[in-house]
Amino acid sequence: MKNIFLSNRFFLLFAVIIGVFVLSFPFDFLFPVAQTLFVLGLVLVGVDVMLLFGKGEKVKIRRFLPKVFSLGDPNRVQIELENLSQQTFKLRVIDEIPVQFQIRNFEKVLELEPEEEQRVVYYLTPKSRGEYTFGAVNVFLESFLGLVQRRQRHTYPMSLPVYPSIVQMKNLGLKAFDRVSYSTGIKQIRRVGHSYEFEQIKNYVRGDDYRSINWKASSRRAALMVNQYQDERAQQIYSIIDKSRAMRMPFDGLSLMDYAINTSLVMSNVALQKHDRAGLLTFSDIIGTTIKAERKPNQLNKILVALYKEKERDLEANYELLYHSARKLIKGRSLLMLYTNFESMYALERVLPILRRINTLHLLVVVFFENTEINDFAKLKVETTQDIYHQTIAQKFLNEKSQMVHKLKQYGIQAILSKPQDLSVNSINKYLELKSRGLI
Numbered sequence: 488m489k490n491i492f493l494s495n496r497f498f499l500l501f502a503v504i505i506g507v508f509v510l511s512f513p514f515d516f517l518f519p520v521a522q523t524l525f526v527l528g529l530v531l532v533g534v535d536v537m538l539l540f541g542k543g544e545k546v547k548i549r550r551f552l553p554k555v556f557s558l559g560d561p562n563r564v565q566i567e568l569e570n571l572s573q574q575t576f577k578l579r580v581i582d583e584i585p586v587q588f589q590i591r592n593f594e595k596v597l598e599l600e601p602e603e604e605q606r607v608v609y610y611l612t613p614k615s616r617g618e619y620t621f622g623a624v625n626v627f628l629e630s631f632l633g634l635v636q637r638r639q640r641h642t643y644p645m646s647l648p649v650y651p652s653i654v655q656m657k658n659l660g661l662k663a664f665d666r667v668s669y670s671t672g673i674k675q676i677r678r679v680g681h682s683y684e685f686e687q688i689k690n691y692v693r694g695d696d697y698r699s700i701n702w703k704a705s706s707r708r709a710a711l712m713v714n715q716y717q718d719e720r721a722q723q724i725y726s727i728i729d730k731s732r733a734m735r736m737p738f739d740g741l742s743l744m745d746y747a748i749n750t751s752l753v754m755s756n757v758a759l760q761k762h763d764r765a766g767l768l769t770f771s772d773i774i775g776t777t778i779k780a781e782r783k784p785n786q787l788n789k790i791l792v793a794l795y796k797e798k799e800r801d802l803e804a805n806y807e808l809l810y811h812s813a814r815k816l817i818k819g820r821s822l823l824m825l826y827t828n829f830e831s832m833y834a835l836e837r838v839l840p841i842l843r844r845i846n847t848l849h850l851l852v853v854v855f856f857e858n859t860e861i862n863d864f865a866k867l868k869v870e871t872t873q874d875i876y877h878q879t880i881a882q883k884f885l886n887e888k889s890q891m892v893h894k895l896k897q898y899g900i901q902a903i904l905s906k907p908q909d910l911s912v913n914s915i916n917k918y919l920e921l922k923s924r925g926l927i
Contacts, residue, residue, distance in 0.1 A: 557655070577628075734828055751826065765782070767790050806842070825851060857888060858885075
């Protein structure tokens with residue numbers, strides 16, 4: 488009985504029957520009509536129940552999920568429905584979506600012909616890492632009479648983890664190595680100067696650098712030959728993520744730390760494909776995960792699992808601790824991509840001496856975030872004196888962010904001021920630029 492539900496058509500039918508019964512008090516001739524309608528209604532309900540609760544299962548239901556969800560990306564969920572009977576059903580599908588999405592009105596309506604198979608496809612975009620659990624799939628069947636509904640509840644909970652954006656990692660990784668088409672966002676960086684890692688001797692073609700001509704090989708072959716060099720390999724690339732409370736600010740549902748985590752995974756993938764060694768270091772008031780820069784086959788998976796487990800902390804970042812840890816743990820000159828956030832010039836000046844000391848040992852790139860909401864607010868139309876005051880403060884805040892970039896560059900520290908959604912693209916461009924200039 489718990490799987491029987493009454494439809495709106497049922498209540499409408501018996502409301503009419505009750506109305507006829509009420510009218511039969513002043514009009515006696517309507518009483519037999521009301522009795523006939525009541526019996527006919529009961530018969531129709533009985534027939535409807537038999538159609539829905541006949542032999543066996545009426546509809547076969549299967550749900551298909553990916554092995555993992557990708558943070559901040561649309562992830563496909565598919566439900567397959569197959570009509571096993573010889574009658575047409577109208578279906579209402581309600582999937583019990585994980586509580587993290589806070590979606591309480593999910594419903595899909597469709598019609599299945601006899602032995603027909605259909606798919607219900609929808610997409611979910613998770614905004615936080617962790618374990619997500621799907622509940623049951625509820626399907627409400629309705630025959631052509633539409634008086635009663637039968638619920639088929641398939642209770643097979645399915646859990647899957649939400650990892651940093653694997654989709655973004657693959658897409659941007661392909662764009663970074665696309666030499667034919669100029670993909671949106673990823674810049675094709677012109678090489679400046681020479682790399683010192685020899686690759687091969689080849690025939691001279693127009694446009695080759697005259698300084699690369701190998702005169703000995705040219706004399707032996709009686710034709711101009713040039714030395715060809717390639718990007719230096721096996722350089723150490725570290726992603727350093729600030730986990731302090733400054734990185735908890737949300738934009739489009741994702742925290743700044745989650746943007747940094749997605750970008751760190753993308754950077755690690757690109758660095759490994761460039762034959763460099765990728766590593767990871769996280770910090771706040773304490774040092775978190777440390778993964779030595781390597782180029783082993785399982786290095787990317789090790790970084791992915793470590794990023795999945797990272798959580799923000801409530802305290803301030805300890806940059807002095809970061810300096811001593813970097814000096815102790817990172818051997819040899821490396822490229823350090825530091826993902827952090829400064830909301831004022833005072834906050835930057837407090838840690839600037841430490842950043843300068845780190846920059847003397849390694850090539851440091853400080854990556855911090857543009858406040859896109861304040862930027863949008865500063866572009867609004869001004870109507871009152873109070874609006875002028877608010878926009879003046881907003882413009883001052885934006886100018887201060889730009890001054891931070893200039894301040895860092897004055898001391899020879901590379902800096903990126905990026906919108907959260909453009910962080911991965913800007914970070915890859917900076918990495919490719921530094922590599923092409925031979926600064927790493």
